[in-house]
Amino acid sequence: MTGAQALIRCLEEEKIELVFGYPGGAILPVYDALYHSKIRHILVRHEQGAAHAADGYARVTGKVGVCMATSGPGATNLVTGIANAYMDSVPIVLITGQVPTTQVGTDSFQEVDITGITMPVTKHNYLVKDPRQLPKIVRQAFHIAATGRPGPVLIDLPRDVAQAEIDFTYPESVNLPGYRPTYRGHPSMIQQIARVIMEAERPVIYAGGGVIGADAAEELKMLAETISAPVTNTLMGLGSFPGSHPLFLGMLGLHGTRYANMAVTGCDCLIAVGARFDDRVIAKVAGFAPNAKVIHIDIDPAEIGKNVRAHLPVVGDVKQVLQSLLALLQKKENREWFSHVQALKAEFPLRYRQGDKLKPQYVIEKISEITRGDAIIVTDVGQHQMWAAHYYQFKRPRTFISSGGLGAMGYGLPAAVGAQLGAPDRKVILITGDGSIQMTMQELGTAAEQRLPLKIFVLNNRQLGMVRQLQEFYCDRRYMAVGFSFNPDFARLAGIYGMEGYTIENAERLAEILPAVLQSPEPVIVDCLVCGKENVMPMVLAGSTIEEAIG
Amino acid sequence: MLHTLAVLVENNPGVLARVAGLFSRRGFNIDSLAVGRTDNSAISRMTIVVEGDDLILEQVTKQLHKLIDVIKISDITKDEYVDRELVLIKVNADAATRGEIMQIVDIFRAHIVDIGHKTLTIEATGDEGKINAIEQALRPFGIRELARTGKIAMLRGFKASSVNNNGKEDV
Numbered sequence: 001m002t003g004a005q006a007l008i009r010c011l012e013e014e015k016i017e018l019v020f021g022y023p024g025g026a027i028l029p030v031y032d033a034l035y036h037s038k039i040r041h042i043l044v045r046h047e048q049g050a051a052h053a054a055d056g057y058a059r060v061t062g063k064v065g066v067c068m069a070t071s072g073p074g075a076t077n078l079v080t081g082i083a084n085a086y087m088d089s090v091p092i093v094l095i096t097g098q099v100p101t102t103q104v105g106t107d108s109f110q111e112v113d114i115t116g117i118t119m120p121v122t123k124h125n126y127l128v129k130d131p132r133q134l135p136k137i138v139r140q141a142f143h144i145a146a147t148g149r150p151g152p153v154l155i156d157l158p159r160d161v162a163q164a165e166i167d168f169t170y171p172e173s174v175n176l177p178g179y180r181p182t183y184r185g186h187p188s189m190i191q192q193i194a195r196v197i198m199e200a201e202r203p204v205i206y207a208g209g210g211v212i213g214a215d216a217a218e219e220l221k222m223l224a225e226t227i228s229a230p231v232t233n234t235l236m237g238l239g240s241f242p243g244s245h246p247l248f249l250g251m252l253g254l255h256g257t258r259y260a261n262m263a264v265t266g267c268d269c270l271i272a273v274g275a276r277f278d279d280r281v282i283a284k285v286a287g288f289a290p291n292a293k294v295i296h297i298d299i300d301p302a303e304i305g306k307n308v309r310a311h312l313p314v315v316g317d318v319k320q321v322l323q324s325l326l327a328l329l330q331k332k333e334n335r336e337w338f339s340h341v342q343a344l345k346a347e348f349p350l351r352y353r354q355g356d357k358l359k360p361q362y363v364i365e366k367i368s369e370i371t372r373g374d375a376i377i378v379t380d381v382g383q384h385q386m387w388a389a390h391y392y393q394f395k396r397p398r399t400f401i402s403s404g405g406l407g408a409m410g411y412g413l414p415a416a417v418g419a420q421l422g423a424p425d426r427k428v429i430l431i432t433g434d435g436s437i438q439m440t441m442q443e444l445g446t447a448a449e450q451r452l453p454l455k456i457f458v459l460n461n462r463q464l465g466m467v468r469q470l471q472e473f474y475c476d477r478r479y480m481a482v483g484f485s486f487n488p489d490f491a492r493l494a495g496i497y498g499m500e501g502y503t504i505e506n507a508e509r510l511a512e513i514l515p516a517v518l519q520s521p522e523p524v525i526v527d528c529l530v531c532g533k534e535n536v537m538p539m540v541l542a543g544s545t546i547e548e549a550i551g
Numbered sequence: 552m553l554h555t556l557a558v559l560v561e562n563n564p565g566v567l568a569r570v571a572g573l574f575s576r577r578g579f580n581i582d583s584l585a586v587g588r589t590d591n592s593a594i595s596r597m598t599i600v601v602e603g604d605d606l607i608l609e610q611v612t613k614q615l616h617k618l619i620d621v622i623k624i625s626d627i628t629k630d631e632y633v634d635r636e637l638v639l640i641k642v643n644a645d646a647a648t649r650g651e652i653m654q655i656v657d658i659f660r661a662h663i664v665d666i667g668h669k670t671l672t673i674e675a676t677g678d679e680g681k682i683n684a685i686e687q688a689l690r691p692f693g694i695r696e697l698a699r700t701g702k703i704a705m706l707r708g709f710k711a712s713s714v715n716n717n718g719k720e721d722v
Contacts, residue, residue, distance in 0.1 A: 178622040302613035
């Protein structure tokens with residue numbers, strides 16, 4: 001069989017049901033081979049959409065997302081999506097066409113050095129030069145993408161390699177001497193940690209996306225309940241702990257809840273689980289958990305001690321480490337600390353003022369109320385993203401899909417497409433902004449073509465709200481290039497794409513249509529004309545500690 | 552402080568670019584880098600001299616480890632090790648100076664590997680200090696061309712930073 005046919009066979013061996021992509025000249029043989037396969041291909045409208053969709057699919061299903069693009073511009077268009085998956089540790093495999101090996105390096109038509117370009121934003125990548133190596137490479141690519149700390153892996157496939165004849169055998173195992181992730185935590189360190197935790201009087205658990213990646217939400221809950229430790233989530237960690245739980249503190253960091261930030265500042269033992277002490281979480285390093293023994297559990301050794309010194313580090317799979325740890329812990333109460341934290345929650349709740357105009361926070365609160373945390377919430381990037389993190393009460397892992405590390409506006413719509421295809425029976429709600437959605441709006445075409453019943457809420461403030469907020473605080477209200485004096489009518493746009501469209505200007509009307517919109521089997525765009533003056537609060541200003549938040 | 556790392560990598564295309572790219576994008580400074588294959592043709596050995604404190608070195612090592620092609624990293628700085636550099640120096644030499652240059656070559660236990668009409672080409676091996684010293688000694692005659700390999704290094708005694716045939720690490 002040809003290299004291209006072998007590639008498709010490999011995908012079948014990996015039990016891939018669906019790929020996202022966009023064809024072109026250099027990847028023609030692969031699409032020709034795909035023609036004969038049962039694997040479903042989702043034709044997107046731009047390659048960036050394919051990468052984000054594969055990412056959204058992977059986050060919702062826990063499987064590896066796959067996408068394809070042709071050489072040159074097809075490949076470069078993937079780059080934002082790859083960087084996004086890399087920053088948020090999402091397992092995706094990307095296959096790009098390449099000009100024939102005989103032309104590589106000659107600046108030929110649609111040639112670009114995509115393995116060179118993506119080296120800093122992939123976990124690993126391959127340029128296939130020898131067709132016989134292809135099955136081995138694909139096997140390795142899926143292994144690397146899905147194991148250890150997950151991430152994107154790119155395979156660049158020259159056209160002549162795709163056309164060459166090879167004997168196909170799919171390797172049963174992978175031999176990578178330089179890649180052996182540590183899954184079991186060091187037993188004596190886990191014992192030490194158990195001792196420190198049992199001695200702590202004011203513990204806080206700081207749980208990140210690694211908990212979701214390791215499928216360890218159950219263990220996290222058991223840990224929190226066993227030692228009565230309140231849990232705060234990073235943006236990526238939302239969904240790993242039930243939002244309604246009395247021990248839940250919401251998100252921490254620059255836009256974290258006051259009580260989460262105060263609890264972290266006051267704790268004597270910080271248990272970081274699958275989190276990486278991102279600068280948006282810790283703000284000023286010296287003021288982050290200053291009185292705490294820091295325990296850091298993560299699968300990536302490079303995250304240990306990178307930003308904040310950990311007193312007790314364990315490298316390992318979060319689920320396995322938590323299981324070993326739980327076996328060593330006894331039930332304890334920390335009554336005083338628990339009531340202190342409850343008092344903080346009561347004293348400094350998240351809040352906003354209702355007014356004449358529709359408030360964006362209210363829209364999300366209402367969606368949360370009606371869906372009871374059962375929906376999959378996909379967001380874009382900006383103020384609406386933070387409000388979704390604040391006001392939607394999550395119940396389960398893999399229900400909050402958002403661009404965390406890269407903060408890529410335009411992620412939302414294609415990720416929602418991928419999420420809905422990965423979970424066809426679930427309600428997928430996209431919360432986006434008028435800025436973000438216009439970055440990848442062409443994917444409405446994909447959503448319409450696939451008849452995806454997406455519920456799209458555009459929190460439309462006619463501006464780039466988050467940048468406007470930054471300019472308010474850091475540029476003395478010199479608002480530069482943040483207002484849209486023209487926006488399309490999103491409700492009419494919905495009509496053009498065969499979707500239902502609504503324009504909402506006040507809370508009453510929203511409450512009126514929302515139940516029906518959320519029940520509708522049709523795709524819907526709700527253009528929410530929200531108050532343009534709202535800021536995301538609380539907010540930690542540059543140079544402050546997380547405890548010194550305003551708002 | 553300068554650290555010397557012995558790094559074993561899979562001899563795959565692009566591995567040098569991966570290592571070099573990692574250093575540049577993470578803001579680590581390479582002082583010298585030498586690479587060549589080992590007794591196992593599938594494995595290359597890089598000797599990287601990098602500047603930084605312990606914290607930086609820890610990050611360098613951990614980030615290098617994340618590269619799939621990197622098999623093993625040993626920071627041998629604190630152990631006893633042998634290190635060598637090779638230099639080729641083409642220096643101006645006429646009848647009047649030739650004798651003096653040859654004396655310098657003898658003192659440094661270097662070799663003359665080529666004689667031109669008005670030049671001598673000298674080969675010297677040694678640690679960084681010796682190479683610097685011979686360069687200084689020859690500079691007054693006028694160095695026309697100079698090429699250095701960068702440092703390669705190996706632990707003294709029984710200890711090794713290699714991998715055996717199973718890909719398993721030695722002691």
